[in-house]
Structures are given as structure tokens and as C-alpha cells.
Amino acid sequence: xxxxxxxxxxxxxxxxxxxxxxxxxxxxxxxxxxxxxxxxxxxxxxxxxxxxxxxxxxxxxxxxxxxxxxxxxxxxxxxxxxxxxxxxxxxxxxxxxxxxxxxxxxxxxxxxxxxxxxxxxxxxxxxxxxxxxxxxxxxxxxxxxxxxxxxxxxxxxxxxxxxxxxxxxxxxxxxxxxxxxxxxxxxxxxxxxxxxxxxxxxxxxxxxxxxxxxxxxxxxxxxxxxxxxxxxxxxxxxxxxxxxxxxxxxxxxxxxxxxxxxxxxxxxxxxxxxxxxxxxxxxxxxxxxxxxxxxxxxxxxxxxxxxxxxxxxxxxxxxxxxxxxxxxxxxxxxxxxxxxxxxxxxxxxxxxx
Numbered sequence: 001x002x003x004x005x006x007x008x009x010x011x012x013x014x015x016x017x018x019x020x021x022x023x024x025x026x027x028x029x030x031x032x033x034x035x036x037x038x039x040x041x042x043x044x045x046x047x048x049x050x051x052x053x054x055x056x057x058x059x060x061x062x063x064x065x066x067x068x069x070x071x072x073x074x075x076x077x078x079x080x081x082x083x084x085x086x087x088x089x090x091x092x093x094x095x096x097x098x099x100x101x102x103x104x105x106x107x108x109x110x111x112x113x114x115x116x117x118x119x120x121x122x123x124x125x126x127x128x129x130x131x132x133x134x135x136x137x138x139x140x141x142x143x144x145x146x147x148x149x150x151x152x153x154x155x156x157x158x159x160x161x162x163x164x165x166x167x168x169x170x171x172x173x174x175x176x177x178x179x180x181x182x183x184x185x186x187x188x189x190x191x192x193x194x195x196x197x198x199x200x201x202x203x204x205x206x207x208x209x210x211x212x213x214x215x216x217x218x219x220x221x222x223x224x225x226x227x228x229x230x231x232x233x234x235x236x237x238x239x240x241x242x243x244x245x246x247x248x249x250x251x252x253x254x255x256x257x258x259x260x261x262x263x264x265x266x267x268x269x270x271x272x273x274x275x276x277x278x279x280x281x282x283x284x285x286x287x288x289x290x291x292x293x294x295x296x297x298x299x300x301x302x303x304x305x306x307x308x309x310x311x312x313x314x315x316x317x318x319x320x321x322x323x324x325x326x327x328x329x330x331x332x333x334x335x336x337x338x339x340x341x342x343x344x345x346x347x348x349x350x351x352x353x
Contacts, residue, residue, distance in 0.1 A: 058239030
């Protein structure tokens, strides 16, 4: 189900490789004396993708499709059921399984996380200086006598002032708190940063500032991002490539312009058609998918999207489609009856740029 690399050079430059990653949750019915397993929630079900050094891979999909679960399984914040994650040739799954503290800390220095909620991700009892000093204390990369200087450097890096170090989180706006979260992730000089919907809880004007900050930091520090969001506008702005998830599986991976202009999977097309267009004469009747998202505990057989797909074939109900490369393009799609290579004219405007 893994798309083949376009070139050997591109494959050699992959810094993060995820292969057949799964996270399953047992569903138990508790009785008087014992619990009985009655099902399994397939939150992430065999996803595979690679992130090239220096790029931003956007991971998009409806709420509940498994984006955040996949990110936390990659970081081993939750233990994956199966699969492997490689960071620059190091098998992170094996590193965390061995429970070697030195190796685990080394891996976490290279791979950091920006949380979705800037209100809940900061300790309200700590000053910003304490928050930014904590990773320095744990990883011991910076001598204690240089901690204050490093804190000021981090604050300056994300556009905050030195005096902000002695304030508490409740004294900041949402955008400022998210800047602190970004500074905390950068404290140990990571190679890859996973951004889990970093602007979803912010005002629109603040979102643009944070996205510009992330883009500037990527270029100046040579970072690699896995950017998770259901906001397609921000995904198109910051991403180099995009992977589309549906019900725990990746259904399409493509260059950002290719995906937004010529989506091949019908679910990707439906997501793009659902983007609001500032035109009162545009009909929205064809922008809504029919039916409800199936339960992750009772996934449909075959293609998981086929109960809602307007172009489903009989084979879609029985055979799981493989994620296969579109000929002559850096584009892979998991569909038995993909869309033709036809551009979406109305979605190439500034409405989603």
C-alpha cells in the first residue's frame, strides 16, 4: 500500500519514514466478574508515508479520522499497536521499546511536538522561563549558567520580548501562548517538528502570524514539519506535499498544487469542494458528502469511503484499494475508480491560497 518513491535521490533524502503504522483500541464490555472484548476501534490502520528533509507534509482529513493519533503514535506518546517509524535511519519504535533513557532522550531531541491547545499545553503554575528551562534541564545540552541566555534567545526567535520570561501563561493571549509552545519545541534544536493543528484555536488574524512564523523558522533553521490540520487554507499555504486521511487510512498523497488543482480521490475532491467560496452566486448543493462517517469500530469492507462515494464500483465494496502511484507524477491514490485528471477551476483562486 506504500507509494513507490519517484527517484532514488528523493528516497535517500527522506528524514521521517512511517511504515504500516497501526493504533487499535480494544472495546470492552465490563461484567460483574470480568470484561469481555466486543470490538476494536481502528484509529490508525496501516498508514505509510515519508517526509523529505526540509519539506512540510500536510496531513488532512475530517475530525476523528486519526490524524492526532497518528502523530502521537509516531512520537510514542501513545504506544503504537504495530508498524515502524524511522527518523534519519533510526528505528524509533525499537528505541522506545528498549526503554533506554539516553537513546529515548536523543530521539526526542530530534523530533518535537507543538500541541493544538496553547491554553492546556502550558503549566499555569510555571513562568515562561520555567517552561522553557525544563527541556534544557532534562536534556542537559546547555550548562545551567547559560539557561537564562538561551531562554531569551528562544523568546526572540518566536517574536517575544525578554521580559515575557517572568510572566505566567494567563497573562498572554492565545497567539503568544502558541509562540511559547513553539519556542519550547525548538529549545533542544530538533530536526523534525510535528505541528498538531497549531492555529485551530486562534483568531484568523493571529493564525496568519503563526503560520508566517512557522514558515520563517522552517527556512532559517532548516526544519522539517509534519503539519496536521483540517483547515485546508493553512495547509495549502505552508505545505509542500499533502496526505489525505479517511477513517484511519491514507487515501491520497500528492504535491500540494497537484492535490488542490487535480485531486484524484473522490474524498479529496469532496474536501476541496467544501471550501467556502466568497461568491453568493455559487451553488453549494454539490459540496456536501452524503451520509455519515462510519464508526471506526465497524469500518466498511473494501474501500472505507465506498458507502459515501458517488463513483463507487462493485469491487469497492469488497477489495481494499492499494495506494498506487499515478503514472509519471509524484502523486499516489488509493481508489479503484479515481477521478480524471481534471482541474478544479474555482479552487485555484485566492480563496484557499
